[in-house]
Amino acid sequence: MLEFLQYLVLGLLVGGVYALVASGLSLVFGVMRIINIAHGAFLILGAFLTYTLWSGPGIDPLLSILIVAPATFALGWALYKVTIEPVRTAPMASTVLLTFGLALVIEATMGVIWGNNATSIRPPYGSDSFSIGSFYMPKAQVFGGLVAIAVLVALGLVLTRTWLGRAIRASAANPTGAELVGIKVSSVSALVFGLGTAAACTGGAIVGILYSFVPGTHYTWIARLLAVVVLGGLGSLNGAILGAILFGLAETFTSAYVSAAWATAFPYLIVFAVLLIRPQGLLGARQREDASAL
């Protein structure tokens, strides 16, 4: 029982971090109908920026989020204006290609700036745990999970309690209607892309403490994050959180009770099975184009 509890906690902690990172991807899709393949690259960019602030001025990696998040929000906003906005209404294949290109450019830029050597962020609590007997909770994961919860709650409050949130939700639900009531969907989209980028980079700060990374690490992450948001339902923030938690638990329990060899593959089988039964994902809503296909 204690062993089960141990794996449950480890799985939830991993899922919490996945949730934070996946939230931005889902948000961007929800408002803009853009599958942002560059999201994983933003995650690793966040990890490298955090590394620089930690290794240079010695800023704690979790505190550095206070600098990384606003800076990358601005970066995301600017990138949207320059690269995404001109193709916002283009077919999805074009935006996928564009954001994939963006990911490659970010990867190459990170390689030039930080090199292709494996990088690690090791704060003093990076190797410590809260322990009771043989049961333990790694401090880095606990702190990372708490930050993830705080950011997700803040994001939830922005979406549900502010005019910006209402504008975002209106733009996601019905862009034409939103324009008619005076919401400038293009400006909202830029802000959402900025928020999505900041969420990815905030997740990167936490991921950087947990794992070593190189610029090319983003490929592994984008595959996992796409599976998470598809499982939860593309465009649904709550779906992304649920998908992430399930994904984290599936990875952990597969490794613990099935085989470590299946730990990375088995969660994708679950995604596949869920989509067979519920194509829109766990909490996703059917789109008009889905309904017309029936």
Add this chain to the structure above:
Amino acid sequence: MVRDSAWRRLQVAALAGALALGVAACSSDDGDGGGGGSDSPIRIGASIPLTGQFSQQGKAAEQGYKVWQAMVNDAGGLLDRKVELVIKDDASDQNTVVSDYNALISKDKVDLLIGTYSSLLNLPASAVAEKNKMLYIEPAGGAPEIFERGFKYIFFSQQATADKQGKAFADWISSLPEDQRPKTAAYPTIDDPFVKPNVDGIRKILETAGVKTVYSTTYQVDLNNFDTIVNKVRAADPDLVVHGAFFDDGVGFIRSMLKADFTPKWLYQTTAPSLGDEYAKAIGAENTEGIIFAISHAPQAETPGNAEFVKKYEEMFGGLPPEDAADAYGAAQVLQAAVEAVGNIDDQKAMADWLRKNSVETILGDLKWDDDGRPQGEFLTGQWQNGKVEYILPAKFATTDHTVMGWEPGTK
């Protein structure tokens, strides 16, 4: 409205095109595609993982090749011709490495080939060389299956294939007095054609010596969270953990062990501990004490030309050369020896035949091969002591007569 839509499509196409061109420009080489006459440089082609999963080791391999190029050219060249490297980035991808080597042969028309990093990439890349009857010296890629295909142009330029790399360590553990010898062992390993045979080779020797296996598992290359596996290993309570790893997973595994406060008496790990300062930075120098690993090269070894290589490396890149840089340099030395022995760059079959019958003096020691290109030597065994690497086996290459009897994280 129609015009607006067309304009938008044009913008999409232009942006996608610009990005594609930018990416292509970043990844393409500027080779002139010509073989050249006798006064032109000898062009040697390689595709190396400069980005992606093996970028750490790939960059080191590139440095090793560049040091060799600089030293050979400073000494008057190869067959009195300058040497020019044509290096592509395979992004640690098996498909890319195949197309790269094909392009090196057919488009860039290089005179000679040299190998890439890792068994995973050398496995398909060497098939391209074999098909084109070109000599293929690989600086890494010791998976036994590479040499079971009956290829005649491939030679591995380290001391032993993967299944024998941990032999010295396993023999040494087996020879320890009963009260010091571990009684149980765990074998978590990445699923890789180089690493797994390495771990299996150690396990076979230790099981024969009576060391009971209490846990073994294989995980996929994209796993990055090791907390669960470490928890399973901890529950099995082994005296010795033999971890088959590359760099990222090696570091991740140890960090998970530290978080779980799991410190087995002995820790042996493949690949990662040989990456010097990067490894110490990643897990903390204080946590390296006593970790044992197999390694092909020692910067302080008194092999012919080693001191000159180490000096030139420091001059060009700073610091001590990592193992993969030395391996690449050694591979180039083998290629150089074969070319000089045959006296031309055209008869690559003669070069392969010569290598099968002769040994070559390299910075890794004298290398010799069997008919299938398997090296017939013995690896070094290294151990982290006081924040730096010492060599404990074999005795003739040992840099210390002291061995830390176990893993002691946090003590130095």
